[in-house]
Amino acid sequence: MARPVRVVVLGSGSWGTTVAGLAAHNTPTLLWARNPDTAAEINEQRRNSRYLGDRELPEGLRATSDIVEAAHEADVLVVGVPSHAVRATLEQIADRLRAWVPILSLAKGLEPGTRLRPTQVVSECLPGHPVGLLSGPNIAGEIADGMAAAAVVAIQDDSVATALQPLFASKVFRVYRNTDVLGCELGGVLKNIVAIAAGMAEGLGVGDNTRAMVLTRGLAEMTRLGEAMGADPRTFAGLTGIGDLIATCTSPASRNRRVGEALARGLTLDEALAELGQVAEGVKTAPTVMELAREYDVEMPIAAEVEAVVAGRRTPAEAYRGLRKVAAGHEQDIV
Ligand SMILES: NC(=O)C1=CN([C@@H]2O[C@H](COP(=O)(O)OP(=O)(O)OC[C@H]3O[C@@H](n4cnc5c(N)ncnc54)[C@H](O)[C@@H]3O)[C@@H](O)[C@H]2O)C=CC1
Numbered sequence: 061m062a063r064p065v066r067v068v069v070l071g072s073g074s075w076g077t078t079v080a081g082l083a084a085h086n087t088p089t090l091l092w093a094r095n096p097d098t099a100a101e102i103n104e105q106r107r108n109s110r111y112l113g114d115r116e117l118p119e120g121l122r123a124t125s126d127i128v129e130a131a132h133e134a135d136v137l138v139v140g141v142p143s144h145a146v147r148a149t150l151e152q153i154a155d156r157l158r159a160w161v162p163i164l165s166l167a168k169g170l171e172p173g174t175r176l177r178p179t180q181v182v183s184e185c186l187p188g189h190p191v192g193l194l195s196g197p198n199i200a201g202e203i204a205d206g207m208a209a210a211a212v213v214a215i216q217d218d219s220v221a222t223a224l225q226p227l228f229a230s231k232v233f234r235v236y237r238n239t240d241v242l243g244c245e246l247g248g249v250l251k252n253i254v255a256i257a258a259g260m261a262e263g264l265g266v267g268d269n270t271r272a273m274v275l276t277r278g279l280a281e282m283t284r285l286g287e288a289m290g291a292d293p294r295t296f297a298g299l300t301g302i303g304d305l306i307a308t309c310t311s312p313a314s315r316n317r318r319v320g321e322a323l324a325r326g327l328t329l330d331e332a333l334a335e336l337g338q339v340a341e342g343v344k345t346a347p348t349v350m351e352l353a354r355e356y357d358v359e360m361p362i363a364a365e366v367e368a369v370v371a372g373r374r375t376p377a378e379a380y381r382g383l384r385k386v387a388a389g390h391e392q393d394i395v
């Protein structure tokens with residue numbers, strides 16, 4: 061009898077641990093934690109208290125702080141570290157994976173400097189493997205609590221996606237497929253910036269209509285940049301686009317939204333990030349996205365205001381005053 065597929069997840073933050081927990085219900089799963097104390101806590105107490113509080117992790121989940129051991133074990137590799145750490149993490153396991161192990165990224169940011177998407181960084185570091193992502197409206201805590209949700213495995217080869225779907229799915233976690241890797245990945249990256257704007261709106265006490273406007277026009281500029289870069293605009297109407305945008309902009313648990321709220325309360329960016337203590341990808345991604353907007357000649361007024369706020373050139377209140385001055389063009393102008 062063939063042995064079961066072994067899933068290895070790199071990164072034991074809130075989402076990496078949660079995804080490892082999903083996989084562990086289906087198949088043997090190993091989680092790499094760079095901190096040996098975290099690996100020990102997962103193995104001995106079935107908890108990752110720093111990121112998931114008291115939540116109990118599945119029995120089948122094992123952890124290690126030895127990344128080379130983890131790489132040797134992988135039949136499927138999941139990369140769950142933040143975008144800025146993907147390259148340094150994968151460089152440690154170059155040539156350590158077996159041939160043709162599929163790799164899925166969970167990261168929702170762009171690499172500072174290179175402007176590469178996480179799947180592109182993965183392909184550079186570990187060439188010759190099928191590379192895709194798992195993305196969608198997936199606030200980690202809710203999924204760790206067993207609340208119903210859905211995500212998308214996006215990978216060019218649909219037969220690989222079909223093989224990967226059941227590894228992460230459960231009765232309450234639906235996993236769809238999509239071959240538009242670029243569109244799915246950009247959806248997850250760009251919604252974080254709109255979520256910072258939504259958080260600022262929340263903190264400034266604007267009304268429900270303003271929130272709806274920010275989400276809708278935020279989706280328009282996400283779609284505009286995506287289409288200019290070669291993505292299918294229909295992807296932005298799916299789980300990885302509007303789905304993730306709604307979850308992140310409306311959930312009080314979203315780290316990106318919380319950063320926006322903290323800035324609107326008058327905290328500096330450093331104070332807001334220290335209060336958060338977790339990654340908020342939109343902060344580092346906003347300037348990189350504005351570079352792309354200029355390169356592709358796409359107007360992104362909401363992202364531009366968010367970038368100005370995180371760079372310290374404007375306050376949230378000034379950013380919202382700035383948005384009022386944006387000329388209202390034709391609503392259906394995407395590109
Ligand atoms: N938490 C969530 O609800 C979701 C998060 N994501 C994405 O997943 C990615 C990971 O985020 P989270 O798990 O939420 O982050 P987190 O802030 O909860 O944890 C980050 C993890 O990465 C590790 N890490 C940080 N810098 C590192 C480095 N230089 N080298 C190696 N490891 C490093 C930390 O030790 C920690 O284990 C992000 O791109 C995020 O946008 C995607 C969907 C949902």
Ligand SMILES: O=C(CO)COP(=O)(O)O
Binds near residue numbers: 198199200313317341
């Ligand atoms: O990507 C997420 C939900 O899908 C998590 O968003 P935050 O990083 O803002 O918490």
